[in-house]
Amino acid sequence: MHPVSLRQVGKTYRLGSVDVPALSDITLDIRQGAFTVLAGPSGSGKTTLLNLIGCIDTPDQGEITVAGHQVQSMPDDALSDFRARHIGFIFQNFNLIPVLSARENVEYPLVLAGVAASERHRRVQALLDAVGLSDRQHNLPAQLSGGQRQRVAIARALATAPRLVLADEPTANLDSHTGADIITLMRRLQREQDVSFVFSSHDPQVHAEADEIIFIRDGRITGIEAGRDTTRGQA
Amino acid sequence: MNTVSLALRNLLRNRRRSLTTLLAMVVGLVAILLFGGYRSNIIYGTQTGFVQQTGHLQIQRRGYFVDGGDNPTAYGIADYPRLLERIRQAPALAPMLVIATPTLQLGGIAGNFSAGVSRSVMATGLIPEDRNRMMQWNDLGVVSYAQPLPLAGAAEDTVVVGTGVARKLQLCALLDAADCQPAAAPTVLDGAALPDDIAALSLLEKAGPTAPPGNRIEMLAATARGAPNVASLNVIKASNMGIKALDDMYMAMHLAQAQRLIFGTGTPQVTAILVQLKHTAQIPPAREVLSRLLAEHFQDADLEILDFDTLNPIYRQTNEFMDSMFGFIALLIGVIVLFTIGNTMSTAVVERTTEIGTLRAMGLRRAGIRRLFVCEALLLGIAGSVLGVLGALLIAYAINHSGWSWTPPGYSYAYLILVRVGEDLPLLLGSVTGMLAVTLLSAWWPARRAARLVIVDALRHA
Numbered sequence: 001m002h003p004v005s006l007r008q009v010g011k012t013y014r015l016g017s018v019d020v021p022a023l024s025d026i027t028l029d030i031r032q033g034a035f036t037v038l039a040g041p042s043g044s045g046k047t048t049l050l051n052l053i054g055c056i057d058t059p060d061q062g063e064i065t066v067a068g069h070q071v072q073s074m075p076d077d078a079l080s081d082f083r084a085r086h087i088g089f090i091f092q093n094f095n096l097i098p099v100l101s102a103r104e105n106v107e108y109p110l111v112l113a114g115v116a117a118s119e120r121h122r123r124v125q126a127l128l129d130a131v132g133l134s135d136r137q138h139n140l141p142a143q144l145s146g147g148q149r150q151r152v153a154i155a156r157a158l159a160t161a162p163r164l165v166l167a168d169e170p171t172a173n174l175d176s177h178t179g180a181d182i183i184t185l186m187r188r189l190q191r192e193q194d195v196s197f198v199f200s201s202h203d204p205q206v207h208a209e210a211d212e213i214i215f216i217r218d219g220r221i222t223g224i225e226a227g228r229d230t231t232r233g234q235a
Numbered sequence: 236m237n238t239v240s241l242a243l244r245n246l247l248r249n250r251r252r253s254l255t256t257l258l259a260m261v262v263g264l265v266a267i268l269l270f271g272g273y274r275s276n277i278i279y280g281t282q283t284g285f286v287q288q289t290g291h292l293q294i295q296r297r298g299y300f301v302d303g304g305d306n307p308t309a310y311g312i313a314d315y316p317r318l319l320e321r322i323r324q325a326p327a328l329a330p331m332l333v334i335a336t337p338t339l340q341l342g343g344i345a346g347n348f349s350a351g352v353s354r355s356v357m358a359t360g361l362i363p364e365d366r367n368r369m370m371q372w373n374d375l376g377v378v379s380y381a382q383p384l385p386l387a388g389a390a391e392d393t394v395v396v397g398t399g400v401a402r403k404l405q406l407c408a409l410l411d412a413a414d415c416q417p418a419a420a421p422t423v424l425d426g427a428a429l430p431d432d433i434a435a436l437s438l439l440e441k442a443g444p445t446a447p448p449g450n451r452i453e454m455l456a457a458t459a460r461g462a463p464n465v466a467s468l469n470v471i472k473a474s475n476m477g478i479k480a481l482d483d484m485y486m487a488m489h490l491a492q493a494q495r496l497i498f499g500t501g502t503p504q505v506t507a508i509l510v511q512l513k514h515t516a517q518i519p520p521a522r523e524v525l526s527r528l529l530a531e532h533f534q535d536a537d538l539e540i541l542d543f544d545t546l547n548p549i550y551r552q553t554n555e556f557m558d559s560m561f562g563f564i565a566l567l568i569g570v571i572v573l574f575t576i577g578n579t580m581s582t583a584v585v586e587r588t589t590e591i592g593t594l595r596a597m598g599l600r601r602a603g604i605r606r607l608f609v610c611e612a613l614l615l616g617i618a619g620s621v622l623g624v625l626g627a628l629l630i631a632y633a634i635n636h637s638g639w640s641w642t643p644p645g646y647s648y649a650y651l652i653l654v655r656v657g658e659d660l661p662l663l664l665g666s667v668t669g670m671l672a673v674t675l676l677s678a679w680w681p682a683r684r685a686a687r688l689v690i691v692d693a694l695r696h697a
Binding site for chain 1: 236237241244245247248589590592593594595596597598599600601602603690691694
């Protein structure tokens with residue numbers, strides 16, 4: 001079963017009195033356990049597509065199935081609970097909770113999911129070890145470097161062992177060396193935990209690691225290719 | 236990690252803003268509590284004074300309170316010994332009763348004929364021992380200004396007058412010298428121009444009337460039959476009654492003396508039976524018992540029961556005035572606190588929009604976001620309440636021990652300025668509850684706005 005399936009999905013934003021189509025007629029399946037990249041120029045609809053897959057936005061048309069559940073008509077609370085259980089998020093600006101330590105940031109999704117304290121402790125420790133931040137676990141985000149913050153964000157996204165992790169430009173605010181490290185880390189964890197990663201990214205380093213690249217332009221899919229060569233398929 | 240812990244950390248994130256908000260709440264609560272404590276002291280003090288003087292309830296002939304003040308004979312209760320006995324022996328009343336005592340109000344003219352002065356007085360015939368017991372009532376624990384009547388154990392012709400009466404009657408021996416204008420001395424004749432025997436006679440004539448024998452006065456009143464009656468009375472004390480109008484009219488005398496003055500050798504009557512209870516809150520059940528008693532045994536006497544609130548309209552007016560002032564001040568402070576906290580929470584929502592989007596994306600429900608912001612406001616409210624109460628108690632202690640005093644309008648002596656904060660639990664609980672309610676109310680709208688943010692818009696927020 002595909003972790004994500006979209007059928008004829010469309011999304012239009014209204015700017016003043018003008019309707020601006022962001023996505024049109026998107027039909028797509030994301031492969032289980034794959035490293036999938038949404039590629040395209042700015043304004044092409046990558047982030048809108050990622051938001052729809054992540055159940056933080058709703059489509060105007062079509063059907064979206066995530067982890068076997070049709071999500072487009074779910075009530076808000078049910079959708080919140082669904083995200084807490086099935087989807088992890090990694091943001092361009094890390095979006096860590098500034099008043100929580102690295103450890104607490106990783107633990108927070110488990111609190112939301114209602115995981116018992118002992119189990120939380122075990123999982124958080126394992127994830128901090130996996131991202132190499134055990135020695136910084138009590139630091140606040142402000143006391144961490146950009147790369148370290150993104151590692152905490154990766155650990156947080158994986159805390160509830162979701163079926164799907166969505167990453168919006170995860171390396172955009174990192175230098176190329178740190179970005180490469182982060183990609184390597186995500187790739188390793190993705191393989192170890194057999195979780196599906198979906199990125200929106202301009203970063204050639206991300207594209208180079210992709211199992212699948214979905215090219216988007218003007219709100220439409222223009223091509224789907226196996227990864228490695230980021231320039232192919234782009235107009 | 237829970238909502239409270241997260242809320243607390245968020246408050247500490249911007250310490251200066253939280254501190255400013257907290258300060259506004261503390262100052263607001265301190266102001267409310269201090270004024271509330273001052274109001275309580277005035278209301279409780281006024282209530283205590285009236286209950287000491289008039290009791291909680293009075294049984295009078297119907298219409299006496301409204302129309303009979305200057306006509307005691309028309310509204311006398313002749314069968315009062317039996318009524319008193321019934322009241323004192325009523326089993327349902329006994330646990331509530333402090334004392335039941337008769338009184339006779341009369342008006343008359345008091346004269347110091349040796350000084351050639353007189354004035355109208357309102358006299359109260361009473362049983363001094365009973366009145367002194369009533370003066371001890373202080374269920375509300377206020378500073379009582381009541382002085383025991385020195386009539387207890389004194390001869391039946393002794394009376395106590397207000398200092399205003401004493402001054403008018405030139406009873407200077409009972410007053411401070413500066414407070415009294417003695418009668419003008421007769422013209423001293425020039426002995427040198429007169430024959431020796433005439434001058435000596437003149438001096439002898441002068442010495443007689445200007446040296447009054449003690450403080451004796453005469454009281455002229457109309458008897459039940461309309462004839463004038465005079466009693467010779469011995470003024471043993473001039474008491475400051477607090478209110479000048481009362482001070483200029485007041486006289487207290489033994490009940491038997493007052494009854495002799497009005498009823499002569501006829502059947503003695505009283506104008507009211509004063510009933511003092513242990514607690515003011517017992518008025519309704521006590522009134523019920525008394526109503527039953529009157530209905531069963533004194534149906535033909537046409538009696539009514541009046542409470543101290545009705546008997547002393549100024550008490551209700553004082554209450555209403557103080558309540559309206561307290562309400563106005565509390566409302567003003569409440570609005571200021573409401574907007575201060577609302578502004579703080581609204582700013583926090585704007586500053587943390589991306590964070591709200593992140594929490595919602597991670598799966599926190601809208602209610603969770605609402606709870607988080609309301610919890611932050613509640614923590615501020617609790618801290619502000621604790622500090623506000625402590626601050627108010629501290630300032631109240633300082634005020635109560637400062638010895639500050641003032642003379643209220645129409646009063647003839649100064650009262651200590653006191654605030655009852657710690658002693659007034661309803662005021663404390665009410666003010667703190669009000670403050671917490673205002674806090675929650677002010678947080679509700681920003682919290683609701685935060686919870687309703689569109690996730691993708693919140694995440695895009697710079």
